[in-house]
Amino acid sequence: MSLEKKDEYDHKNWLESKDLTPVEATFLTALIWVDKRLRIVDYLELLESLYYRSNLQMPKSHTEQYDLDNKFWYWYALYTLGFFSTLAYVVAAISGALLGFYYVPAVGSAGPGEASIAYSQIAFIMRDLQFGFMLRSIHRWSAQVMTAAVFLHMLRVYFTGAYKEPRELNWLLGIVLISLTMVFGYSGYLLPWDQLAFWAGQIGVEMSLSIPLIGEWVAQLLFGGFSLSQATLQRMYILHVFLLPFVVTALIALHIGIVWVQGIAEPH
Amino acid sequence: MTDDTTNTDDEPRTDGGGTGIVAPDDETPTWRERKERTEGLSRLTYEYFERARSEDESLRRESDYVERDVLAFPTWPHETVRNLALTSFFVGMIIFLSATLPPHIGNPANPNSTPAIILPDWYLYWSFGLLKLGPLNPELAILGGQKLMADRTYGVLTNGVVVGAIAIVPFINKGSARRPVEQPFWAAVGMFGVTLAFTLSMLSVKNLMPMNVDLLFDLTFLVPPIVAAITYAVLKTMREGYMYDLNRRYYRLRPPK
Numbered sequence: 001m002s003l004e005k006k007d008e009y010d011h012k013n014w015l016e017s018k019d020l021t022p023v024e025a026t027f028l029t030a031l032i033w034v035d036k037r038l039r040i041v042d043y044l045e046l047l048e049s050l051y052y053r054s055n056l057q058m059p060k061s062h063t064e065q066y067d068l069d070n071k072f073w074y075w076y077a078l079y080t081l082g083f084f085s086t087l088a089y090v091v092a093a094i095s096g097a098l099l100g101f102y103y104v105p106a107v108g109s110a111g112p113g114e115a116s117i118a119y120s121q122i123a124f125i126m127r128d129l130q131f132g133f134m135l136r137s138i139h140r141w142s143a144q145v146m147t148a149a150v151f152l153h154m155l156r157v158y159f160t161g162a163y164k165e166p167r168e169l170n171w172l173l174g175i176v177l178i179s180l181t182m183v184f185g186y187s188g189y190l191l192p193w194d195q196l197a198f199w200a201g202q203i204g205v206e207m208s209l210s211i212p213l214i215g216e217w218v219a220q221l222l223f224g225g226f227s228l229s230q231a232t233l234q235r236m237y238i239l240h241v242f243l244l245p246f247v248v249t250a251l252i253a254l255h256i257g258i259v260w261v262q263g264i265a266e267p268h
Numbered sequence: 269m270t271d272d273t274t275n276t277d278d279e280p281r282t283d284g285g286g287t288g289i290v291a292p293d294d295e296t297p298t299w300r301e302r303k304e305r306t307e308g309l310s311r312l313t314y315e316y317f318e319r320a321r322s323e324d325e326s327l328r329r330e331s332d333y334v335e336r337d338v339l340a341f342p343t344w345p346h347e348t349v350r351n352l353a354l355t356s357f358f359v360g361m362i363i364f365l366s367a368t369l370p371p372h373i374g375n376p377a378n379p380n381s382t383p384a385i386i387l388p389d390w391y392l393y394w395s396f397g398l399l400k401l402g403p404l405n406p407e408l409a410i411l412g413g414q415k416l417m418a419d420r421t422y423g424v425l426t427n428g429v430v431v432g433a434i435a436i437v438p439f440i441n442k443g444s445a446r447r448p449v450e451q452p453f454w455a456a457v458g459m460f461g462v463t464l465a466f467t468l469s470m471l472s473v474k475n476l477m478p479m480n481v482d483l484l485f486d487l488t489f490l491v492p493p494i495v496a497a498i499t500y501a502v503l504k505t506m507r508e509g510y511m512y513d514l515n516r517r518y519y520r521l522r523p524p525k
Contacts, residue, residue, distance in 0.1 A: 115376030137366035168438040198377035199386040210420040
């Protein structure tokens with residue numbers, strides 16, 4: 001008995017006997033190497049079963065069984081609003097990541113007698129940066145489209161009764177998501193630090209302050225104080241580019257996952 | 269040989285034949301079964317899953333749903349290409365919008381000059397409109413005509429009321445009705461909500477509305493019920509013919525037994 005490890009399955013001999021092309025040999029060697037360490041074969045099996053499951057023969061849906069498509073086809077455009085808002089979210093995320101390379105959340109003056117750094121960075125993006133104007137435009141419009149699509153999606157769900165019995169939780173999750181979308185929009189609205197942003201922020205502070213009991217905490221937490229300052233912009237920035245993206249992305253995934261599990265609520 | 273075995277099973281012999289171990293009957297749990305029974309919650313969970321799955325399967329077997337005899341549209345390329353086409357169309361729409369209607373940036377922030385018009389983005393107008401409900405804040409006689417809370421607090425709290433009202437809908441309205449015509453009442457409630465959001469948005473930009481502010485305020489709360497009533501009346505009227513058609517179609521496919 002030796003302490004030397006044995007190739008129990010004799011992969012080496014097997015490989016030689018197969019007379020493989022270099023590409024195949026490299027692939028198999030790499031696969032065996034990784035599999036010996038991570039047992040990926042187990043996960044491949046999982047993937048395989050997932051693959052077959054997704055191609056299962058599903059039972060005919062209600063509309064198919066009763067041949068109702070000719071009665072409902074004009075509603076189906078409304079059923080894509082959820083997808084549309086997700087898509088707009090992805091576009092906003094990509095363009096926002098690019099904008100993030102140039103934006104600086106600072107209210108300090110960019111120079112003597114000049115506007116804030118945040119504002120002048122936006123001005124830089126819009127004036128000097130190649131494609132910057134379009135980039136900001138895309139970001140803004142995808143955000144607008146996402147919000148609009150989310151609102152219309154909610155109306156579709158309401159008027160087609162898709163929120164009913166097994167789907168209450170997803171309706172509640174949708175309410176959370178639509179609220180977070182509006183917070184997303186609001187925090188983004190403040191970032192350019194122009195007049196509208198500043199005074200919208202002022203209203204936000206006043207609104208939080210007028211919440212009974214916890215108003216001052218909320219104002220401190222969201223706006224970093226009772227009046228607008230560097231802290232406000234910083235917090236809105238972190239909300240907009242760090243906190244909300246994680247939370248909203250996770251919740252969207254959950255939202256869609258639940259739809260996947262429960263199936264589309266078809267019209268009857 | 270066969271006879272012998274049957275004999276052994278039926279009545280244990282006393283002559284020392286066999287091992288002398290009496291096989292447990294069907295009622296007596298084996299040691300393995302006893303062990304499994306005592307494994308508690310995990311065992312219970314497992315059993316429940318087994319049961320639930322078999323229940324699912326028997327339901328599927330009993331149902332008159334028709335299983336497809338061919339696979340549906342293949343994911344690749346048909347479904348993928350269709351989805352990509354839809355996706356590019358939507359992204360194209362966004363890019364078209366951003367190219368034709370570029371955003372505007374206002375003057376830099378100046379804490380010393382309040383602009384005449386302060387507005388959030390359009391999708392917050394309804395919430396902004398709720399802040400202007402001061403006249404509806406009740407004055408209490410016991411407080412000597414004083415208001416219980418500031419107008420601003422009142423406006424902020426109504427936001428919670430709106431969200432709460434939307435949240436409880438699925439817990440009140442149940443059943444399998446999907447079409448607005450099936451439930452004219454709930455469709456009317458929906459139209460009430462949509463119209464209220466719209467009129468509140470109008471109220472929030474009252475400075476810009478070419479209308480008497482008091483009239484606007486009254487209309488904000490008069491229009492939604494009117495729209496709801498019209499919706500109700502129209503759907504109620506439509507329902508007869510609609511349901512007739514639907515039922516006829518349904519019964520033609522599945523005649524009542």
